[in-house]
Each structure stands twice: as structure tokens, then as C-alpha cells.
Amino acid sequence: MAVAARKASAKSKADAKSSSAPVAPKPAEFSKEQELSAYRGMLLIRRFEEKAGQLYGMGFIGGFCHLYIGQEAVVTGLKMAMIDGDQMITAYRDHGHMLAMELSPRGVMAELTGRRGGLSKGKGGSMHMFSKEKHFYGGHGIVGAQVSLGTGLAFANRYRGNNNVSVTYFGDGAANQGQVYESFNMASLWKLPVIYVIENNRYAMGTSVARSSAETDFSHRGLSFRIPGIQVNGMDVRAVKSAGEMATEWCRAGNGPIILEMQTYRYRGHSMSDPAKYRSKEEVQKMRAEQDPIEQVKARLIDKKWASEDELKAIDKEVRDIVADAAEFAQTDPEPDVSELWTDIVL
């Protein structure tokens, strides 16, 4: 995937006298600890999602189930750029975001199976999970709705005068929803601290970006609102983290919103029931072989002799154990008590 890192907009360039317009930073080299942490974090998401796919096939998970496999570097790298109190919000492809925000794998998996130990007591399911404690605001099932909500989180930050940033995720598909632009306008007008992370995985369900979007460079989508944007190689966790740090600094300095177009790819279908006839097997294989975010980190770790194959296998085993434990819990935990039907409707 070509990574066109460059200045976002001529307009913001011209405007940015006091605070220079954001430029996509060069991917910073990771320390050994950072590489290992990113490797483990991404691997946990990958293995978790593979297991979720299995459990879906076995009938333990119902309804819709959207897997994040292939996109792991995006949430993992951005989380490395966030500080305590920064909020995250996304749409329904949300399992990876929750794991990155350190929500319990048991809680997420048990929610997928609709059990009482699930993060939403089994009442939300795959698409609807939240954690006030970890500043994760969902998990939203309506394409684009989370963009206005995430803008509202940023409004609350500005209202309270805290230093936090709302990291608001949406996809290339949601980028065509009207309320996204209503939100852009208000966020820019009021200088709200929000990072709009557009996860461009090339397909809005089954419709390619080229077939759905008049402007396929999503970093330009804020131009009319004077929101700068940059394109980022979303398969390289280092590039994501560097862009995230630049963006959070931009927001914390009071410059208002910024767009990060994360160029990424999902290996699986839109949801479990998607046969993915709209793209070739070769396209998917090529991405997996050449761009895989986890393999990239693994190669560097081996190359720099920061970890041996055995040590990486040990990490893999540890991650698989966590996922197996979560899956076991999610299959054996009881369904919610029937009394839960009538709770949590109003306070």
C-alpha cells in the first residue's frame, strides 16, 4: 500500500502561522519494550478475533460479528499515543478497540456470547459495549452516529477545561454520512479536541472506496471545515503511534480537530456472513504476505535480535491462553438472569 504522507491542506498550511500545520511525522523507531508491547497487543487482538470467528461458526455467538483482523496496528499504535482520561469511541467493529483499551477479554468474549459476565451483562452484544472506567464510549451500531457522539466527548473536555482528547474512529463508509460533516463543522468552529480517525480499509461493507466516494483521499475530507488531515500507513504500528502523538499534541495545544486517515485492510469479510465476492483472493493474500502489521513487528524483533523465535512463541502461547480462558468463560458463564430483561431501562 502506498503511503502518501504529506501535508493535509493548502488552506491549513496558509492559516497556520501560530501553530504550523501538522505534517505526517516519520515513523519513530520503537524501543525493544515498545516493539514487544505492540507485538503482544496486536497478537491478542488477532487471536481473540480468530477465536470469535470460531465461536460464531459453532453458534455460540449470534447476530452480527465484525472482525478486526488485519487492522490491529491502528488501535494498538493510537493507544500508545493516548494518556489517561483520553476517550475512545468507535462503531461496531469494536472488539480490537476494547482490548486495546484494556477491557477484560473475558468480559468482551462473554458479551459476544450473550452471557451475564459480559461487559454489558449480555444485553449489548458484539456491537454495543462500553466502559466508563476505561473511557471507552462504545461500540455503536449505527454507521456515523459515533462521530457526533465523539465530538460531544470532546465538547465535554473543552467545557471542563481538561487536557483530554477524544479519539473518534469511523470507517471509509461512515465518512460519507451527513452527520460526520455536521460534526466537523462544530468541532472546527469550537476548536474541540477530537482526533477523527478514519480507518480506511478500502471497503464499506462490499462497496469499494472508488465506487462509493467522490473524494477518495479521506485526509482531505475536512478541508471545507479547515480541519487538517494526514494519511498514515495503518499497517505500520510505528507510523500510527507517531501520527497519534502528533495529533494528540495538536489537539492538546488547542488547535481543534485533526483527521488521521489510517490506510489499512481487513482480511475477513465485513461480517461473518460476508463471502467477500467483491475482491479477489489474491488481493487479500498479497496484503497478508507483504503488509501484515504483526509480521512486520515480528521481523524487526528477530532482525534486531530483540527476541528469539522461542521467546515470541512464548508470547503467542501466553496470548492463546488468555484467549482460551476468555472463550471457556464465555461458553460456560450462564445467560443473564431473566430479571435483567427489565433492568437498566431508566435510572
Added chain:
Amino acid sequence: MPIEILMPALSPTMEEGNVSKWLKHEGDKVVAGDVIAEIETDKATMEVEAVDEGTLGKILIPAGTEGVKVNTAIAVLLGDGESADDIGKGAAPAKAEAPAEAPKAPAEAPKAPEEKPAPVAAAPKIEIAADPDIPAGTEMVSTTVREALRDAMAEEMRRDPDVFIMGEEVAEYQGAYKITQGLLQEFGERRVVDTPITEHGFAGVGVGAAMAGLKPIVEFMTFNFAMQAMDQIINSAAKTLYMSGGQMGAPIVFRGPNGAAARVAAQHSQDYAAWYSHIPGLKVVMPYTAADAKGLLKAAIRDPNPVIFLENEILYGQSFDVPKLDDFVLPIGKARIHKEGRDVTIISWGIGMTYAVKAEAELRGLGIDVEIIDLRTIRPMDLDAVIASVKKTNRLVVVEEGFPQSSVGDFIANQVSQRAFDHLDAPVITIAGKDVPMPYAANLEKLALPNVGEVVAAVKAVTYRS
């Protein structure tokens, strides 16, 4: 022939105003476009421009006069060769047909049309039953619904720094209907936020802020525009508490005028009470009196759930007694007996109450003792109060302005038939707006809305008096 200058209607619902200032004096020449006077309504001060050329012959209504009815002659303009002596000889008839003003319900007081309505008492005189939530002996102050709403917001904003208001024209313009008058001056632009015209977007921003723990009041200029924001209200605000297993909700108030105003036709005249009442996770409040507007809005702002607060433009200017208390908060979900009676129950809420109250006055003359229940909250609904009244009177009529199919009244009738069937001496009659989009023409609009005659006829039917 001298031309009479009439008191203009400056908004769809204006019925009267004050002549605050004359900028031209008797004997002054005026040409079309000259500002000749300033008119003041409860919402705004507006300039009156001359539309004809001539000499201001006589000022009929002096500056400072209050309560001047729309279409009253306020001055006379003389043409070439005319003098003040000509006034009264052949002036164009002042009794215009009121083209700008529909004979809306509140204007249509059945009695005492000559009575000079000072800032309009809501309806015919009726002893409003004491609200048990107001301590006996509390001093009452006559207040408009508009002022009551504003006071409620101001008091809650003083009390809780997390409360703020956002919406179109709420700040610098002082509110499209002047409900937020003075709030910007007191609380500043951080807490009184003008939004762009983006209902879907700012409803979502409000819900997001609420999820983060703030307590937004989102004003819709009218609830007709909230259709654009429906997804955020229903899918985000109402459902998050449940979907999160109780971890996270949205303490937010969506408020604004709802239902028909006057002569604004189909897209601006719709009652959403039944729509919102359908949704678990929402509370839906629809007050009639100023006291309820104040006490319930304060409760709505404090409520940890999303509350839909349905106001009515026609009620904004009406005055009611409001208790003078430091902190007057009413319980959401509790109906109020507006007038006690024995023979038949009329249930209504919001603007629907105006029909009920007028019908009661007429029926009293026929010896029918009506009990009026003001539901005040549509969800959660105080069905116990409804059932208790039906058990007493055995007859029920429900009045609302919304569309008839799947109406709030239908739900009430259904619940009464299940819970109090053996107590009914007649079928429940539900009166609603007609099953048509709201027409513009004055006569058709009047037909599309419920009217007092229908309520009277329904009560006669259920009491078997024909």
C-alpha cells in the same frame, strides 16, 4: 379616503401586542418604508413600516398602550387633499378578516369576548384543584409559561455547573421563541451555546457530552426539526443505558415547541407525543400550566435519563399561577387532577388541556360534573391516576392534538379497557387531530385540529345525554 394603519401580526401566533413608541408624529409626512412606530410582543420588539404614502393624520393608540389586538386601527394616514376632518367618514374598514391569524383555540374563549385579556389568562375561570405537591398556603405569582421555562433553566444552571444549553439561536438571538432570554448574559457563551443549523449533529454532540457526564439541555427550535435528529435521540440517547448494562446513560433534556402553532402548515405542525412515548429509555413530559412547566423542567434537568420535554408555542404566552418557592421541583410521572368531578373524566395534557378546560365550562352549564386529569407526563404514564378516576366516574374521554392512529389516547383506552373494563359505563372516546397532514388554509386548519364542540359532544355521548 384616509387609510387606517392596523396593528400588525408579527408572528404566526401573535394575537396582541404593545404600542411602545411612535417614531412619526401627527402631521408628519411619511413615505412607504418609513419606520413609524415600534411594536412590542412578548417575544420581541419590531418596527412598523408605512406601506403607503401620506400624512400621519391621527394616532389612535398612544405610545405605551398594552394589549392592543392584532388588526386594531392604530393610526390614520391621510392622502393628498385630505384633512383630519375626513377621519371617520369613510375610512377603510378596520375590521379586517384577520388574514394573518387563525382563530386558534386560545383566542376562541367562549365567553366574555369583551373582557380585556391582560397577558391572557389561559382559559375560562375554573378553580384549579390544588396540586398536592405544592404546600398549602404557598404564595403564587402569575407567570407566563415562557418565563417559567426560562426560570427553571436559570435556576438549574445556577445550581449545577454541569448544566448547559445548546441549540439554534439560544444565545445571542435570545431564543427563537425567547425561552432563553437573558441566559447568555448571566451564564456566558461557554454554557449558552449557539449551534449551526445541524440538528442531527448537535443532538449527537449533546448526547456525547451527556455520556461524558455533563447535563445538556438541547433546544430544538421546534420538534419538527428533531426528526433530523431522531437517530441520536432514539438509538444513542434512549438505548445506551440498557446496551451498556447500566454502566453509561445520557442525562440530557431535549426541549422545544411541539405540535401545531398557527398557519405554518404540514411540515411545521405535528405533535410528537405518541412517537416519543413509544420508546423505552425515554421520559416524555408535556406540561400545560406554567407551574408544571417550571417544576417539571427542573426535574427533567436533574433526571439522569434522556427526557423529551414537549412545549407548545401557543401556550408560551399564557399566564398561570406559579408557586413562589426557592426550589420548586415536581415529580415526573405523576398526573395532576386539574378539576375534581363526579360524572365523567376528561384526560388530556399540554395544549390538549385548553379544549378540556373550555369544554368543562360549557358542560358545567349543562349540569355535567367533569373531572379533568392533566397527565403532564406521557412516559412513564401515571395510569394509576387514570384508572382511579375512571373507577370514580365510569366514563372517559381523552383529548390530544396528535394524529389518531396509534395515538396516546389509543394506549390509554386500551389500558383502561384491560384494567377497568367492568367500571366503564360507556366506550372510551378518544379525540385527536384529524388523520390528515396539517393544511395551511385557516378554515381547513381549524377543521384538522380538535375543537371544544367535539369534546362536549363526546362527553354527552359517554354520559348518554344527547
